[in-house]
Amino acid sequence: MSENQLTNNAIIYALLSLNSEIILQKEYLESDDVPEEDIDNEQDILDDLEQAFMEFVDVYKSRCKADKSLPDLDELLNSQL
Numbered sequence: 001m002s003e004n005q006l007t008n009n010a011i012i013y014a015l016l017s018l019n020s021e022i023i024l025q026k027e028y029l030e031s032d033d034v035p036e037e038d039i040d041n042e043q044d045i046l047d048d049l050e051q052a053f054m055e056f057v058d059v060y061k062s063r064c065k066a067d068k069s070l071p072d073l074d075e076l077l078n079s080q081l
Contacts, residue, residue, distance in 0.1 A: 008070060011060050018053040019077055025049055 025046045028034060034042055057073065064070045071079070 006059065008063055008067065011056060011063060012076065015053065015056050015060060015073075015076065018049055018056060022046065022049050022053060 025042070029039070029042055029046060060070075060073060060076075064073070070076075
């Protein structure tokens with residue numbers, strides 16, 4: 001699916017979901033619940049989530065330039081749903 005086929009709402013929901021998953025993954029990695037042998041794999045998952053998040057941030061920023069009615073990225077990520 002190309003960037004032009006994604007709706008603004010889809011991008012917003014993806015950003016919010018990825019942001020939540022990153023927070024949860026960081027909390028999990030910081031906990032004592034991760035088996036020693038899984039730490040590298042769990043860190044790789046976090047890295048993948050952060051990479052996907054940054055890709056959606058880039059798409060969202062370009063959308064914000066074209067559509068001034070979209071909320072600022074910081075406002076979006078700090079808002080309550």
